[in-house]
Structure formats: C-alpha cells, structure tokens
Amino acid sequence: MTSADTTARLIAALRFDAAGLVPCIAQQHDSGEVLMMAWMNAEAVAETLASGRVCYFSRSRGGLWRKGESSGQVQRLVELRIDCDGDTLLALVDQTGVACHTGRRNCFFRAVRDDAVQEIAAPLVDPRALYGA
Amino acid sequence: MTSADTTARLIAALRFDAAGLVPCIAQQHDSGEVLMMAWMNAEAVAETLASGRVCYFSRSRGGLWRKGESSGQVQRLVELRIDCDGDTLLALVDQTGVACHTGRRNCFFRAVRDDAVQEIAAPLVDPRALYGA
Numbered sequence: 001m002t003s004a005d006t007t008a009r010l011i012a013a014l015r016f017d018a019a020g021l022v023p024c025i026a027q028q029h030d031s032g033e034v035l036m037m038a039w040m041n042a043e044a045v046a047e048t049l050a051s052g053r054v055c056y057f058s059r060s061r062g063g064l065w066r067k068g069e070s071s072g073q074v075q076r077l078v079e080l081r082i083d084c085d086g087d088t089l090l091a092l093v094d095q096t097g098v099a100c101h102t103g104r105r106n107c108f109f110r111a112v113r114d115d116a117v118q119e120i121a122a123p124l125v126d127p128r129a130l131y132g133a
Numbered sequence: 134m135t136s137a138d139t140t141a142r143l144i145a146a147l148r149f150d151a152a153g154l155v156p157c158i159a160q161q162h163d164s165g166e167v168l169m170m171a172w173m174n175a176e177a178v179a180e181t182l183a184s185g186r187v188c189y190f191s192r193s194r195g196g197l198w199r200k201g202e203s204s205g206q207v208q209r210l211v212e213l214r215i216d217c218d219g220d221t222l223l224a225l226v227d228q229t230g231v232a233c234h235t236g237r238r239n240c241f242f243r244a245v246r247d248d249a250v251q252e253i254a255a256p257l258v259d260p261r262a263l264y265g266a
Binding site (some may be wrong): 003009027031033034036037080090101102105112115117118 | 134135136139142143146156158160164165167169170172181182212213214215216217218221223233234235237240241242244245246248249250253
C-alpha cells in the first residue's frame with residue numbers, strides 16, 4: 001500500500017492544469033495495450049493509490065469516477081508513473097473486461113488506414129449488457 | 134500518404150479543447166512502450182499525416198514542434214488512431230533514439246514503488262549531446 005506521505009509527494013510532483021486536472025493514460029500492464037486516457041484530480045490520484053483501483057475525475061459529471069462502478073469493468077492498479085515534467089500520469093493496470101464504454105477492449109478503435117478513417121476493432125460485449133438497456 | 138480529404142475527416146472527428154488542442158499519446162509501435170504525451174492542434178495533425186513524421190504543438194513555445202527538429206530524435210508515424218469520443222489521439226510511432234528530453238527512452242521514468250516515488254530508468258544519452266551544451 002502507499003502511505004499518505006508518498007501520495008503527498010507524488011501529488012506535489014504533479015502539475016495540475018487550471019481545472020486542477022492531469023491526464024492519465026491507462027495501459028494494460030502485461031500486453032502494453034493502451035486502453036484509454038482520462039483525467040485525475042488530486043483526490044482521484046489519492047484514492048487510486050489508497051484503494052489500488054483506478055479512480056478518475058469525470059469532467060462531464062464533475063465528480064470522482066471509480067472506473068467500473070457501473071459496468072464492473074474495473075482497473076486494478078499495478079503501478080502509477082509520472083512523466084518528466086509532471087503533467088501526465090501513466091497507470092499500468094489490469095483491466096477487467098473492456099475499457100471502452102462502446103464495449104471495445106480499448107478506446108482507440110478508429111485509425112487512419114488506407115487513406116480512410118476506419119474502425120479497426122469491433123465491440124466484444126454489448127454496452128447494454130454493461131450499463132443496462 | 135493521407136489525402137487532404139481523409140485528413141479533414143479525421144480533424145472533423147476530433148474534439149479540440151478551448152485552446153484548440155488535443156492530447157496525443159506516442160507509443161512505440163512494436164514494443165508497445167508508451168513514450169510520451171504531448172499536444173496537437175489541427176495544423177499539427179495535418180502536418181503529421183502529410184509528412185509521416187510526428188509534429189506536435191508546443192504549448193510553451195506557442196508553435197508547431199516537429200519532434201526531433203533540434204535533437205534528431207524523430208518519430209516516424211506508423212499509424213494515427215483516435216479514441217471513442219474524439220478527444221485523444223494515439224500515435225503509433227517508430228522512435229529514433231530517445232523520446233524524452235532528459236535522454237531517457239520514455240518520459241515516464243518515475244514510479245510509485247515500494248512506497249516511494251522512484252526513478253526507474255536512467256538516461257541513455259546525455260541531453261547535452263542532443264541539444265548542445
């Protein structure tokens with residue numbers, strides 16, 4: 001577990017934006033797949049380190065977003081990293097199920113390929129099964 | 134190469150923030166290593182697709198930042214992806230040398246480990262060799 005002292009040291013090293021947020025990239029720890037990017041405030045960082053489950057800050061809802069709280073698709077924290085200038089986090093996680101609310105494993109399922117914007121991954125589960133109809 | 138039409142379609146699918154920027158994650162295409170995160174405006178996206186070399190927008194300098202223009206540590210674009218809600222890009226790249234201005238391969242060289250914020254990677258090259266003394 002991470003002590004309050006270490007959490008405070010990490011938060012002190014972060015450069016939050018004007019809204020008090022930093023982007024956090026979630027990467028599957030073993031495969032290296034980039035799953036998603038979302039935002040954290042200091043409280044979300046602290047809760048993530050204390051609980052071992054990734055907690056973001058939802059800009060649309062204006063509050064803490066405990067990833068998987070509705071869908072069950074939680075992210076267990078494996079390691080939290082911070083970049084050279086302290087304005088981006090990288091969370092190595094173990095993703096339960098799918099990271100994307102569309103039912104895809106990761107959110108980056110559109111790519112520029114063969115001179116077109118293409119969908120390159122299909123949903124693995126029906127979003128209605130995750131969130132209810 | 135990417136046509137102007139496809140570039141326009143990708144840019145139309147992006148949701149830029151109030152400053153006209155979207156975050157772009159750079160990932161080494163073969164190893165899966167997350168190298169860095171930086172920002173792009175529409176012009177940087179267009180130049181990246183046209184040139185095949187990753188071009189960001191430098192918030193500190195307020196202009197286009199052709200990655201590697203000073204250091205030689207360029208990023209060849211392998212594929213550009215966009216996330217589900219269009220507010221984050223993922224660039225699969227082939228990184229020449231090191232991505233981080235500190236001389237490390239990637240920018241995420243500090244981690245919370247053993248209840249401390251630790252440096253987990255050493256510089257591979259002296260930054261003075263990249264940028265001059």
